[in-house]
Amino acid sequence: MKSLRIEEYGGVDVLQWKESPQPQPGPHQVLIKVDAAGVNYADIMRRQGNYPGPDLPATLGLEAAGTITELGSDVADGRLSVGQKVMAMGPQGQAEYVAVNANFVFPYPDGIDPIHAGGMPITFLTSYHLLKSRGALQAGDTVLIQAGASGVGTIAIQLAKEWGARVVVTASTEDKLELCRSLGADVAINYTETDFEDEIKSLTDGRGVPLVLECVGGPVLEKSVRCVASYGRLVSYGNASGQPANLSAADITTLNRSVIGFSMGRSPIGSLDHQGAMQELAPMIMDGRLRLIVDRVLPMAQAPDAHRHLASRGTRGKVILTP
Ligand SMILES: NC(=O)c1ccc[n+]([C@@H]2O[C@H](COP(=O)([O-])OP(=O)(O)OC[C@H]3O[C@@H](n4cnc5c(N)ncnc54)[C@H](OP(=O)(O)O)[C@@H]3O)[C@@H](O)[C@H]2O)c1
Numbered sequence: 001m002k003s004l005r006i007e008e009y010g011g012v013d014v015l016q017w018k019e020s021p022q023p024q025p026g027p028h029q030v031l032i033k034v035d036a037a038g039v040n041y042a043d044i045m046r047r048q049g050n051y052p053g054p055d056l057p058a059t060l061g062l063e064a065a066g067t068i069t070e071l072g073s074d075v076a077d078g079r080l081s082v083g084q085k086v087m088a089m090g091p092q093g094q095a096e097y098v099a100v101n102a103n104f105v106f107p108y109p110d111g112i113d114p115i116h117a118g119g120m121p122i123t124f125l126t127s128y129h130l131l132k133s134r135g136a137l138q139a140g141d142t143v144l145i146q147a148g149a150s151g152v153g154t155i156a157i158q159l160a161k162e163w164g165a166r167v168v169v170t171a172s173t174e175d176k177l178e179l180c181r182s183l184g185a186d187v188a189i190n191y192t193e194t195d196f197e198d199e200i201k202s203l204t205d206g207r208g209v210p211l212v213l214e215c216v217g218g219p220v221l222e223k224s225v226r227c228v229a230s231y232g233r234l235v236s237y238g239n240a241s242g243q244p245a246n247l248s249a250a251d252i253t254t255l256n257r258s259v260i261g262f263s264m265g266r267s268p269i270g271s272l273d274h275q276g277a278m279q280e281l282a283p284m285i286m287d288g289r290l291r292l293i294v295d296r297v298l299p300m301a302q303a304p305d306a307h308r309h310l311a312s313r314g315t316r317g318k319v320i321l322t323p
């Protein structure tokens with residue numbers, strides 16, 4: 001079979017769509033013939049050597065969708081079967097076949113586009129856990145979502161609205177802001193023209209917001225902490241800027257703010273209820289209340305173009321690769 005391999009860390013030229021050994025499912029895994037696999041910002045960091053994963057040489061990818069072709073010896077709870085269409089979260093999904101732990105495999109019904117399914121697990125589950133499991137969002141809360149037009153941001157906007165929140169987003173271009181508004185964002189701030197911290201203060205009579213979802217890091221994280229209301233929460237879940245942040249204790253303690261970390265990939269197995277989350281999300285996906293925003297679909301052999309596009313901040317929603 002073919003897979004998207006890296007043998008060393010570096011620029012896009014280290015990406016190789018090439019023959020590699022087909023994985024065998026372990027006792028708790030299923031083997032999936034892949035229809036499509038989403039590209040995440042973490043794939044860029046992994047290619048650069050800034051994100052954990054199996055030793056090199058390795059196959060890239062954190063999610064995929066396809067058809068189950070084989071069950072591991074201990075996968076026998078009746079939930080999964082050969083021939084079933086599933087989406088899955090786990091490493092090495094950008095390949096013709098992937099073996100994934102059954103806990104991270106989600107059957108999906110007819111009606112979901114099999115190509116779109118490949119880009120759903122990470123954005124949908126990340127948004128769910130950011131807002132609910134870690135962010136404890138309540139109906140009526142205002143939530144500030146940084147990078148609203150990102151893969152995660154486009155789902156988090158829709159889910160927060162579905163759960164009764166008022167949504168404020170930031171993005172860098174009018175095109176991205178328009179997308180966020182079309183997904184339900186109540187206020188969309190172009191942070192390249194307007195200081196988002198000032199804007200949040202003026203929108204909330206100086207109080208700040210109960211919840212901020214932050215993935216840019218550096219000065220954006222520093223300013224975002226000051227957008228949190230008294231006893232509110234900021235969930236830090238990424239560092240797309242690659243810049244260090246200098247958080248001030250005074251900014252955190254004086255207003256009893258909480259700064260919470262979230263890494264889905266580094267959460268111990270069992271600590272997050274992914275199956276329950278997907279069951280709660282499924283009706284919203286099926287009736288169109290939650291829709292995946294697909295920026296483009298490319299063949300795996302064009303993964304370098306996908307990485308360039310993401311790294312240049314050109315995307316709106318998800319990029320998906322097909323074998
Ligand atoms: N913790 C977790 O479990 C988890 C899971 C999924 C994703 N993440 C993180 O969530 C973030 C979004 O992921 P994604 O796959 O949805 O990303 P994406 O679609 O590639 O979007 C990233 C966006 O971040 C914004 N950005 C701001 N400063 C940037 C910079 N210096 N370089 C690149 N982008 C910058 C850009 O939007 P503007 O142009 O509008 O600024 C960019 O489009 C990433 O930081 C990722 O690592 C974390």
